[in-house]
Amino acid sequence: MDTDGKADAGLLERSRRIKTAAELGLARSSRGRHWSRALLLRRRLLISKEETTTTTRAAVEVEKLGVEDEPEEKMLQARVRTLQRLVPGGEEIMEAERLFEETADYIEALQEQVSAMRALACLLHGFQRTRGGS
Amino acid sequence: MEPPRSSGVGIDNSGEYSPEIAETLRFEEEIQSLIHPSSFDGSAAPTGGGSFTALLGLPANQAVELLHDSGAREPLASRIRVGEHPVHRPFHLPLDCSSAFPSNATLVDRAARFSVFAAEGSPASSSGRLKAEPQDSDSPPLDPIPTGPAKRKDTGRSKCDVRLSLSFKSQAKVTAKKSKNAEENTDGDKLPYVHVRARRGQATDNHSLAERARREKINARMKLLQELVPGCSKITGTALVLDEIINHVQTLQRQVEFLSMRLAAVNPRIDFSSLDSYLSAECGPVTVRNGPGGVVVDPSLWPTDATAEATRRLLVPQFWHIDLVPPQLQPQQSLTTWERDGAAHSQLLPNPTTSLFLYDPANSGDTNVPHRTAKLKTAEDRALNL
Numbered sequence: 001m002d003t004d005g006k007a008d009a010g011l012l013e014r015s016r017r018i019k020t021a022a023e024l025g026l027a028r029s030s031r032g033r034h035w036s037r038a039l040l041l042r043r044r045l046l047i048s049k050e051e052t053t054t055t056t057r058a059a060v061e062v063e064k065l066g067v068e069d070e071p072e073e074k075m076l077q078a079r080v081r082t083l084q085r086l087v088p089g090g091e092e093i094m095e096a097e098r099l100f101e102e103t104a105d106y107i108e109a110l111q112e113q114v115s116a117m118r119a120l121a122c123l124l125h126g127f128q129r130t131r132g133g134s
Numbered sequence: 135m136e137p138p139r140s141s142g143v144g145i146d147n148s149g150e151y152s153p154e155i156a157e158t159l160r161f162e163e164e165i166q167s168l169i170h171p172s173s174f175d176g177s178a179a180p181t182g183g184g185s186f187t188a189l190l191g192l193p194a195n196q197a198v199e200l201l202h203d204s205g206a207r208e209p210l211a212s213r214i215r216v217g218e219h220p221v222h223r224p225f226h227l228p229l230d231c232s233s234a235f236p237s238n239a240t241l242v243d244r245a246a247r248f249s250v251f252a253a254e255g256s257p258a259s260s261s262g263r264l265k266a267e268p269q270d271s272d273s274p275p276l277d278p279i280p281t282g283p284a285k286r287k288d289t290g291r292s293k294c295d296v297r298l299s300l301s302f303k304s305q306a307k308v309t310a311k312k313s314k315n316a317e318e319n320t321d322g323d324k325l326p327y328v329h330v331r332a333r334r335g336q337a338t339d340n341h342s343l344a345e346r347a348r349r350e351k352i353n354a355r356m357k358l359l360q361e362l363v364p365g366c367s368k369i370t371g372t373a374l375v376l377d378e379i380i381n382h383v384q385t386l387q388r389q390v391e392f393l394s395m396r397l398a399a400v401n402p403r404i405d406f407s408s409l410d411s412y413l414s415a416e417c418g419p420v421t422v423r424n425g426p427g428g429v430v431v432d433p434s435l436w437p438t439d440a441t442a443e444a445t446r447r448l449l450v451p452q453f454w455h456i457d458l459v460p461p462q463l464q465p466q467q468s469l470t471t472w473e474r475d476g477a478a479h480s481q482l483l484p485n486p487t488t489s490l491f492l493y494d495p496a497n498s499g500d501t502n503v504p505h506r507t508a509k510l511k512t513a514e515d516r517a518l519n520l
Contacts, residue, residue, distance in 0.1 A: 104358050124397065
């Protein structure tokens with residue numbers, strides 16, 4: 001895994017590792033989804049997130065939501081592209097419909113992860129308080 | 135070619151429409167004649183007619199003849215469009231409408247079989263279907279239903295078959311939305327798909343219709359997303375909804391980052407011996423993800439040897455950097471992770487003196503280690519309802 005060098009390198013580093021681990025956990029728990037595969041790939045190859053946003057091959061390929069080329073459609077396009085960037089693996093999704101599916105699933109998983117992490121944080125902080133921790 | 139308007143009427147009352155509809159349709163006819171003077175003969179019709187006639191099982195010309203006989207000539211998109219709008223609003227047509235339609239039994243029969251309302255006959259079902267129809271509207275993609283399903287209940291019927299004929303004409307994926315009877319979709323279309331129809335100002339060629347079908351699928355997904363994102367249901371307009379969704383995703387991602395930072399700040403001083411008491415006592419915030427029973431800690435999982443282990447571990451200078459993996463991981467996996475973590479880089483924490491959360495890789499008590507990590511994992515599992 002990517003747990004190499006979990007050095008005691010300060011809060012930021014630790015938090016980053018935690019986040020990585022959280023993402024991996026999240027991805028593993030929802031195996032079948034495109035975004036989870038993308039997350040795993042991303043982590044495994046240690047590709048920075050910003051890299052994927054610069055690929056032009058698919059970023060423009062999201063099919064048009066509407067038939068007309070009104071300015072609103074262009075705005076919609078922009079938003080859809082933003083969503084693509086947000087959802088891991090979104091750039092590879094060509095159809096808006098698929099993108100929305102993945103987004104829905106990703107949102108669910110994120111919510112679960114947030115609540116789990118929150119619970120964990122509360123638990124551990126509670127321990128700290130109880131134990132009179134540092 | 136003109137699909138008969140009676141297609142929509144294919145209920146028991148063989149094609150009766152109210153005078154209003156007839157008027158409207160005649161109005162449409164006139165416009166139609168102005169716009170497409172030559173399109174009334176079946177040969178001039180685009181191939182879309184073929185689907186309909188195939189539907190009818192009649193040759194195009196014969197169908198056209200039937201229609202011509204009835205004098206109720208319908209079908210082009212532009213006309214429908216024109217006629218649609220007025221039909222939309224004010225008419226509350228009774229279900230039994232006067233006949234301006236072919237009374238040809240064959241035609242009506244076939245239309246009945248393939249129509250939206252075939253075998254339905256009841257206003258309830260048709261209105262039920264009609265309520266679903268508004269979803270097809272793509273002008274306000276998210277707003278369709280509130281436009282008075284009651285109103286559409288009656289008008290929609292005529293609208294429906296108008297659209298039905300329209301879509302027949304253009305050979306789109308024409309299937310009745312939620313048609314209950316087994317009218318296998320007319321074009322042999324595999325999906326029991328949305329009843330695609332033309333709206334004002336939109337073309338009806340195959341391409342646009344396919345696109346519109348796709349767009350409706352997209353709108354369905356969008357609805358799903360709306361339900362998922364809190365506070366999104368009230369928003370109308372695709373762009374705003376998308377904004378909201380993007381905002382939500384970003385918020386969640388930021389929350390994850392923030393929480394990971396918070397977790398990183400947690401000093402991993404966990405006293406296993408008192409873990410059970412703590413969990414049973416102060417399990418308020420932890421019940422977020424738990425089942426109805428809240429945190430369930432089985433004291434039997436914490437036998438005395440755990441305490442003994444904890445004590446023993448205290449003496450060992452190695453410390454275990456907690457890799458706070460969210461508990462979605464399988465126990466086996468997380469076990470591996472933790473073991474690997476501990477083995478690879480057990481580091482001294484900033485305040486290593488009395489850290490109670492210890493792991494000694496050098497102490498190759500393999501039985502103990504898995505046991506311990508399993509216990510830890512189990513505790514957290516239970517805490518977080520895994």
